[in-house]
Amino acid sequence: MKKSTLTIALAAALLSMSAAQASEFAGGFLGLKAGQNRSDRTSVAAKNATTYGFEGGYNWDVNSFLLGVGGFADYNQKATHATAIPGTFANYGTDAYGLDAKLGLPLGNWLPYAKLGYGSMRGTGVSLQGSANGAHVGLGVEYKFASHWSVAGEYTNMSSSSNGIRVNNDNFTVGLNYYFNEPSVAAAPAVAAVAVAQAEPVAAPVAAPEVSDTWKTLLSDKPVTLKGTNFDFDSAKLRPAADGKLKEVAEFAATYQDAKLDVSGHTDSTGSDAYNQKLSERRANAVKADLVKRGVASDRIVTEGYGEAKPVASNKTKAGRAENRRVEIRSVIKEETKVRVIQ
Known part of the structure; x- marks a missing residue:
């Protein structure tokens, strides 16, 4: 027996999974960021100020690449700028809102990416009133250091013109992002x-x-x-x-x-x-x-x-x-x- x-x-x-399954950066996310804004406008010298903002969106894996869409909100603080007229100054800041498309190349826990989008910029302060629309572009790299968390370094630029006045913003920020998807x-x-x-x-x-x-x-x-x-x-x-x-x-x-x-x-x-x-x-x-x-x-x-x-x-x-x-x-x-x- x-x-x-x-x-x-x-x-x-x-x-x-297979190559068609999720990378570390696929899914929905929310993030906050802070750093330095360098702003100038017509007849006004460039000046640095602090900036902070929020962003959120959703990413998809497409073959070896990552495609995403997201919204952003940047709050560029006021600074006093020298003008073309000696002894006169302009004090202003800007708020910017808009949507971006993102293209990235996931490399394990790293994601280099580029952004292209469109948004609205509104002047804050007595020296800059009203709002105007313009293109929003950016480059960055993101690192996933935990299953839901990543840190990103990013450069973005946004310019807009209204009534003959052109405003240009360059932002250099570090951000912290939270991903909602559970790791596959x-x-x-x-x-x-x-x-x-x-x-x-x-x-x-x-x-x-x-x-x-x-x-x-x-x-x-x-x-x-x-x-x-x-x-x-x-x-x-x-x-x-x-x-x-x-x-x-x-x-x-x-x-x-x-x-x-x-x-x-x-x-x-x-x-x-x-x-x-x-x-x-x-x-x-x-x-x-x-x-x-x-x-x-x-x-x-x-x-x-x-x-x-x-x-x-x-x-x-x-x-x-x-x-x-x-x-x-x-x-x-x-x-x-x-x-x-x-x-």
């Missing part, structure tokens, strides 16, 4: 317990008096793969979803008390080899520490870090990188089989 063998499959994998995560396969069907022993035929038969038990090694859990970017902290998976591993260890557990940590290709090696070891040790808390003896667990050396998916996509940020668990159990021996 062949004993039932429990094979535990614990979800492997996360964040990460590949769905983890459900934990499955697969029982191998039992084969009922075949009844022994009536033997001749001089022949006897017996049952003999044979033991053989059976490898078991317990795919562990995944991690957030640049993190060795266990996710809440890992709780149920590691509970299954602890139950497996309690059932097969002679089995050793080999725990291996892995990373994606972001960062240096040395840093990823240390990060993979921390991930393996985090899983070991959790299993020890669940009652698994420490000397039954062997940990190893492989850095980025053993990917299971492409590191060129966000989903692939998330799938590679993982810990895997393997073991070997004794499988017992009874066979009939005729003597």
Whole structure:
């Protein structure tokens, strides 16, 4: 009779897709920015002033590029400018509002981009009244430093003319953006317990008096793969979803008390080899520490870090990188089989 063998499959994998899936910068966002404005107008010298503003929009991935639309609001503070007439001055600031189209090239966590749009500029202060429309252009680079957060450095220019007076604004700002979309995560396969069907022993035929038969038990090694859990970017902290998976591993260890557990940590290709090696070891040790808390003896667990050396998916996509940020668990159990021996 062949004993039932429990094979535990614990979800492997996360964040990460084909080239058509979301980059780090796809989806809706809101941001605020601050920096320096340099403004000049007809017959008035340029002068620097502080500026702050807000923006928001939505980005889409199109092949290898990113296309977006967004609105902006800039509040350029007042400054006193020298005029062409000696001894006279002009004090003014401007508020600008409008819409931009964005074209970017996502490079992992980096996004260089250009903007082109149109808006309205309104003068503030006694020296500049009324409003006028004009083109709005910009260049910038953005860096995603957390799953929802990015920082951006940007240069923009907007000029408008009304009643023979031309106003020109150059803005240099640093901004902080919040992205609403959750990072794309590949769905983890459900934990499955697969029982191998039992084969009922075949009844022994009536033997001749001089022949006897017996049952003999044979033991053989059976490898078991317990795919562990995944991690957030640049993190060795266990996710809440890992709780149920590691509970299954602890139950497996309690059932097969002679089995050793080999725990291996892995990373994606972001960062240096040395840093990823240390990060993979921390991930393996985090899983070991959790299993020890669940009652698994420490000397039954062997940990190893492989850095980025053993990917299971492409590191060129966000989903692939998330799938590679993982810990895997393997073991070997004794499988017992009874066979009939005729003597």
